[in-house]
Amino acid sequence: MSEKVREEKEAPDSGIPLVFRRVLKRLRIQAGMDRAELGRRTGYSAATITSYEVGRRIPNAKFIREADGALDAGGVLIDFIDDMEKAQYPAFFRDAAALEKKALGLHVFATKAIPGLLQTEDYAFAVFRMWRPLLDEETVHKSVAARLARQDIFAQALFPTISFVIEEHLLHRPLGGQAVMRGQLEQILLHGHRRNVEIQVMPTARQVHACLDGPFTLIETKGGRRIAYVEAHKHSRLHTDREMVRELEEQYGILRAQALTPHDSLALVEKLLGAT
Numbered sequence: 001m002s003e004k005v006r007e008e009k010e011a012p013d014s015g016i017p018l019v020f021r022r023v024l025k026r027l028r029i030q031a032g033m034d035r036a037e038l039g040r041r042t043g044y045s046a047a048t049i050t051s052y053e054v055g056r057r058i059p060n061a062k063f064i065r066e067a068d069g070a071l072d073a074g075g076v077l078i079d080f081i082d083d084m085e086k087a088q089y090p091a092f093f094r095d096a097a098a099l100e101k102k103a104l105g106l107h108v109f110a111t112k113a114i115p116g117l118l119q120t121e122d123y124a125f126a127v128f129r130m131w132r133p134l135l136d137e138e139t140v141h142k143s144v145a146a147r148l149a150r151q152d153i154f155a156q157a158l159f160p161t162i163s164f165v166i167e168e169h170l171l172h173r174p175l176g177g178q179a180v181m182r183g184q185l186e187q188i189l190l191h192g193h194r195r196n197v198e199i200q201v202m203p204t205a206r207q208v209h210a211c212l213d214g215p216f217t218l219i220e221t222k223g224g225r226r227i228a229y230v231e232a233h234k235h236s237r238l239h240t241d242r243e244m245v246r247e248l249e250e251q252y253g254i255l256r257a258q259a260l261t262p263h264d265s266l267a268l269v270e271k272l273l274g275a276t
Helices: 003-010 016-030 035-042 046-054 061-070 078-087 091-101 121-129 137-155 178-192 242-258 262-275
Strands: 105-110 161-167 197-202 216-220 226-230 237-239
Touching: 016 046, 016 078, 035 046, 035 061, 061 078, 078 091, 091 137, 091 216, 091 226, 091 237, 105 242, 121 137, 121 178, 161 242, 178 197, 178 262, 197 242, 197 262, 216 242, 226 242, 237 242
Parallel strands: 105 161, 161 197
Antiparallel strands: 105 216, 216 226, 226 237
C-alpha cells in the first residue's frame, strides 16, 4: 500500500485538523525537510511527526509553536492553536474544555473515576483502554494526551481556585492495577498540597449525602459567569440557566460540609498509599 493511500485510510477526520496537517506537511516539504529533521528541530520523534501529519494524533501548542519557527511559517501554524486544542476533545466536551482552561474557579464532584484533572498518565490509559466498545490505540493515545493537556491549568501564572469532592470508593478501586493506583494516590497528594487546590473525600460510610445524581463541575469565568457542566451517558452538557446552576452550587456546598476536611482527606490518601 502506498504512503498516500495508507495516510488517507488512517485519517478520516475533516475540518480544521485536516487543514492543519496538510499545511504542516506542505510547509515541511517546501522547507526541504524530512520528518526526522523536523523532529530534531522541534524535539519530537519522526514517528510523532508522522502521527501529526496523518491525523493519528492532535499536536499540542508547544509543538505547533516549535514547528512554526522551524519551518519559518511566520505564524501560519500558530493561528491554528486554539482550534487544534478544541479538536483534542470529543464534541460534547469542547466548550467545557475551553471554559475550564480560562476559569477563575473550578469545583469538581467525582463519582465514577478519579477526576481527569488529577489523573496520572497510567491511570488515564487504564480508563480509556477498558472503554467499551473498545477504542483503537490511536484514539486511546489521543484521548490520554488531551486529558493530560488539561492539567496545564495547574501551571498557570494566575492560579484559579480548584476544589474536588471525590467519593471514597474511587480511592479503593485499583483501576489498572495496584502499581497504577499507587502512582495515582501519590499524584492526588501532590496536587492536594498546592495552595490553590483543595481535595476532599466523601466517606462511603456517611449516612447523609447531598447529591446522588452523579458527577458535575462548577465553572466560574473571568467575567463572573457561573456555569455547570453535568456529566451523563452520551448527554453531557453545559448549563447556564441560573436556577439550575444555583441548585448544583447548593449541593456542592453541602457536599463539602459532609465530606472529610482537606487535611483529613489527604491523611486518608496517605493511609491508603501506605497500604498499597
